[in-house]
Amino acid sequence: MVLFPRFWRGLPYPPEYLADVYREMDMVEDPNLYKAHDTPVPPPPALSAPTLRQSAPASIDKFYRPSEPLLVRSPFGLATKGAKGYEDKLVKGLIKTQFQDKTDIDYDVIDFVQHVWKFKPEDIPYSSYELDRANCHSYAKLEYERIDGISYQEITGERACCSAFENIIRGVCHELTPAIPSDEREFPLVFSFLHDRTPKGDYGKFKPDFGYAPAVEVNEHTWAHWGAYGELKKKRVTPNMRPTTRIVVTKTMIERLVKEWELRQEPDKRKDTDSSSSVSTSSHATPSSVASPTTQSQKRKAKAPAEPRASKRTKTSHGTRKSVDLTGNEIQSAKYANELLSHGIRNYATGFLVEETSMSLWYVDRMGLVKSRSFDIFRNPQLFLLVIAALHFANRAQLGMNPLIEFPPGVFQSYDRAVLRLPRAVDHAKEPVEELTFGLRITKAKPLVVAYGALGRGTTIIPVKAQGRARELFGSENLVVKMSWQPINREDTEDQLIRVIRRKLGKRKKTRRYLKHIVDLKCSLDLTDAELDLPRASMMVPEAYEPRLFRVLILREYLPLEYVRSLDDFRRIFIAAVKAHHKVYEIVGVLHCDISAGNVVFYRDNVGHAIGVLADWDLAAYKLNPDDVEKWMQLVEAKGTERPSQCSESQGDKDSDATLPDGDSSPLDNHGKRGPRYRTGTGPFMAFDLLDSLPVFHGYRHDLESFFYLLCYFCATFNPPKPSESKGTFRFLAGWENGNLSAVAKAKTDFLLRKKDNPEDKLDAFDSLFENTHKDYRSVVFKWIYPLRNQFKVVTRVSVDISATIGDMREEKKKGNVRKERQLAKMLKKQCADADECFTYEKFMDVVLS
Numbered sequence: 001m002v003l004f005p006r007f008w009r010g011l012p013y014p015p016e017y018l019a020d021v022y023r024e025m026d027m028v029e030d031p032n033l034y035k036a037h038d039t040p041v042p043p044p045p046a047l048s049a050p051t052l053r054q055s056a057p058a059s060i061d062k063f064y065r066p067s068e069p070l071l072v073r074s075p076f077g078l079a080t081k082g083a084k085g086y087e088d089k090l091v092k093g094l095i096k097t098q099f100q101d102k103t104d105i106d107y108d109v110i111d112f113v114q115h116v117w118k119f120k121p122e123d124i125p126y127s128s129y130e131l132d133r134a135n136c137h138s139y140a141k142l143e144y145e146r147i148d149g150i151s152y153q154e155i156t157g158e159r160a161c162c163s164a165f166e167n168i169i170r171g172v173c174h175e176l177t178p179a180i181p182s183d184e185r186e187f188p189l190v191f192s193f194l195h196d197r198t199p200k201g202d203y204g205k206f207k208p209d210f211g212y213a214p215a216v217e218v219n220e221h222t223w224a225h226w227g228a229y230g231e232l233k234k235k236r237v238t239p240n241m242r243p244t245t246r247i248v249v250t251k252t253m254i255e256r257l258v259k260e261w262e263l264r265q266e267p268d269k270r271k272d273t274d275s276s277s278s279v280s281t282s283s284h285a286t287p288s289s290v291a292s293p294t295t296q297s298q299k300r301k302a303k304a305p306a307e308p309r310a311s312k313r314t315k316t317s318h319g320t321r322k323s324v325d326l327t328g329n330e331i332q333s334a335k336y337a338n339e340l341l342s343h344g345i346r347n348y349a350t351g352f353l354v355e356e357t358s359m360s361l362w363y364v365d366r367m368g369l370v371k372s373r374s375f376d377i378f379r380n381p382q383l384f385l386l387v388i389a390a391l392h393f394a395n396r397a398q399l400g401m402n403p404l405i406e407f408p409p410g411v412f413q414s415y416d417r418a419v420l421r422l423p424r425a426v427d428h429a430k431e432p433v434e435e436l437t438f439g440l441r442i443t444k445a446k447p448l449v450v451a452y453g454a455l456g457r458g459t460t461i462i463p464v465k466a467q468g469r470a471r472e473l474f475g476s477e478n479l480v481v482k483m484s485w486q487p488i489n490r491e492d493t494e495d496q497l498i499r500v501i502r503r504k505l506g507k508r509k510k511t512r513r514y515l516k517h518i519v520d521l522k523c524s525l526d527l528t529d530a531e532l533d534l535p536r537a538s539m540m541v542p543e544a545y546e547p548r549l550f551r552v553l554i555l556r557e558y559l560p561l562e563y564v565r566s567l568d569d570f571r572r573i574f575i576a577a578v579k580a581h582h583k584v585y586e587i588v589g590v591l592h593c594d595i596s597a598g599n600v601v602f603y604r605d606n607v608g609h610a611i612g613v614l615a616d617w618d619l620a621a622y623k624l625n626p627d628d629v630e631k632w633m634q635l636v637e638a639k640g641t642e643r644p645s646q647c648s649e650s651q652g653d654k655d656s657d658a659t660l661p662d663g664d665s666s667p668l669d670n671h672g673k674r675g676p677r678y679r680t681g682t683g684p685f686m687a688f689d690l691l692d693s694l695p696v697f698h699g700y701r702h703d704l705e706s707f708f709y710l711l712c713y714f715c716a717t718f719n720p721p722k723p724s725e726s727k728g729t730f731r732f733l734a735g736w737e738n739g740n741l742s743a744v745a746k747a748k749t750d751f752l753l754r755k756k757d758n759p760e761d762k763l764d765a766f767d768s769l770f771e772n773t774h775k776d777y778r779s780v781v782f783k784w785i786y787p788l789r790n791q792f793k794v795v796t797r798v799s800v801d802i803s804a805t806i807g808d809m810r811e812e813k814k815k816g817n818v819r820k821e822r823q824l825a826k827m828l829k830k831q832c833a834d835a836d837e838c839f840t841y842e843k844f845m846d847v848v849l850s
Contacts, residue, residue: 420440427473
């Protein structure tokens with residue numbers, strides 16, 4: 001199975017980096033953030049804790065009990081906080097940083113509903129509707145009476161509004177589908193107020209106010225199967241809302257809404273007469289038994305579903321795109337969209353935010369956020385009705401779940417018997433194949449794995465078995481599906497590189513034996529946002545900050561390093577991976593660029609021997625010609641923000657597309673397009689001079705150095721499985737598992753030079769790293785790591801020399817001294833060549849084969 005880089009509690013940023021972000025957001029810095037706790041810290045009180053005015057205080061506790069403490073491991077030790085502790089702050093800080101330049105606001109509400117949920121005003125069942133008067137009044141005055149068992153109780157504050165709001169929407173939903181004995185919707189969801197129940201998820205304990213979820217007990221809700229979320233913020237009494245006030249959506253109001261929408265379509269229809277439309281998902285299935293009498297013209301419109309409009313994006317330069325600072329409430333809403341996209345098999349997430357009586361609609365995909373214009377739910381009830389109806393009749397695909405996944409009838413809270421259908425694909429030999437089916441086999445032992453975060457690649461790994469035609473082609477072995485949203489501007493894609501590598505290794509008899517160490521690609525498929533009917537493809541918003549396409553890879557399933565059983569297993573896996581990597585570099589000229597504990601995997605042959613495999617080639621790149629001095633000059637002129645020829649990306653982009661904490665922001669080239677970053681890899685395993693912000697080309701020695709850090713990491717943190725267990729675990733490695741790459745560089749400097757953080761410490765940084773190494777792997781530390789450290793410790797000196805030369809080049813560049821700059825570029829090239837000689841494959845293998 002392909003795994004992902006390890007993060008800091010699921011986040012690509014460390015706590016210390018986000019401290020400044022908290023202050024900008026007016027968040028009080030957690031005094032317990034940087035120290036361990038011997039006793040649990042009580043969770044902070046809820047911001048909107050209800051006030052009881054009448055009886056049964058004990059019974060109300062079951063709805064409003066404090067959140068349970070959550071044990072969190074951080075670089076600063078074990079810290080205990082409630083669900084609203086600093087874990088929540090970390091996520092909000094991440095969102096504030098990520099969404100700043102990837103957000104579009106004030107999108108038209110009707111257009112939003114049409115493009116995102118594929119629902120039009122004319123799809124509303126033709127009738128009149130009334131919002132429940134009593135609940136509207138309760139919502140306005142922030143008071144709500146409820147029955148709990150045999151007693152009445154009155155709740156006040158924001159929670160009272162939530163209960164009333166839930167009943168308002170449920171009342172409208174009942175009017176939309178009256179007198180139906182069984183729910184005939186394709187994906188029947190129920191709008192629910194969660195009280196104090198938290199949806200089950202893989203990361204933090206985050207709880208929105210509302211969820212659109214299958215009809216199960218609230219405590220059985222899971223993020224993976226939610227349709228949408230809702231968040232409510234209300235602190236004030238709504239004026240002019242009396243108990244006798246009626247809020248009605250008449251047939252006339254619906255007709256006006258339809259006419260307004262039709263008038264908007266006329267210019268688009270004239271423009272799009274000859275344009276091709278994108279492949280659309282199935283339209284909303286409003287139950288036929290609910291349809292009201294309509295005119296003949298309306299019937300004709302209902303029979304002919306409107307084609308989605310072609311993309312008419314306003315082309316906006318990324319360099320001039322406006323930055324949007326989300327408010328605290330907006331960040332909280334985006335946090336729940338982030339959580340939805342971190343669970344399940346999704347293309348996008350949707351929801352709404354209500355502030356007082358103002359509602360805004362939210363759409364988040366892997367490229368950014370679109371927020372609708374706000375409207376008043378009581379003054380514009382026809383828009384409120386449109387939103388409720390759209391969510392009520394939406395199917396899975398219209399709520400953002402991947403349309404390639406098909407579920408059997410009646411299955412709404414599980415992937416049991418679900419299948420993946422690929423309309424077409426390209427096999428390992430680049431031959432086209434069609435109509436492939438794979439059965440999902442997601443279990444507790446082999447779970448669905450989704451990379452954390454809304455933006456970026458959103459890599460998702462799904463265990464599957466081939467069925468039908470696919471089984472004939474690929475056999476009955478266990479497979480995995482790797483889904484991701486890859487940057488469009490990347491020339492050498494992962495599937496292309498794997499095919500090239502396997503083809504070239506297979507041509508020579510001497511190199512064929514290395515094929516078993518390269519990930520086995522069965523087939524692949526690329527789909528554009530229009531082909532997937534992604535709402536962004538038809539929305540009139542500026543082009544995405546970094547356009548992406550959807551890629552599916554079908555791969556053989558492999559085991560991660562946690563399943564290593566013995567020292568002999570690890571030796572075989574590690575040596576095989578190093579040898580295969582070198583052979584690919586030597587024969588094909590490709591560098592992996594992301595050696596890590598998650599990308600070295602294995603399988604067992606017929607006799608039980610572990611066979612190491614190199615997986616995840618999505619950051620790989622062709623090696624460069626070191627004699628091209630112009631390239632070195634171009635590299636340094638980029639001032640450490642761009643990598644001219646090697647199309648690779650940083651760890652931040654790999655899973656979350658985030659700006660690096662130490663200032664390595666997403667670069668722009670001279671044409672305003674987003675350029676590739678020059679630093680590649682996963683922090684704990686990255687080569688030293690890449691961590692230290694030096695704009696040098698990613699060379700073979702950097703990957704070799706990553707193998708060395710992988711060796712250190714494994715020996716320092718691996719706990720082998722017990723006899724009764726199938727897999728072991730990795731401990732947290734403080735200092736190395738840190739989002740600030742400069743801090744990781746310092747930790748590795750101390751490690752390589754055997755420094756002490758405190759003169760009174762008995763052990764230096766090197767020895768303390770292996771203080772808890774399991775006894776089975778201590779021999780590796782003495783036989784491999786100690787001698788290899790003597791080779792790699794010169795990396796700090798090399799980096800200092802290279803850094804000085806780069807500084808001199810930039811100074812000469814400012815002076816306009818081209819001749820001197822060229823001389824320094826040649827010197828830089830020689831320094832890097834000398835560094836390459838320090839860390840060679842031959843020297844490395846002399847140690848590990850001894």
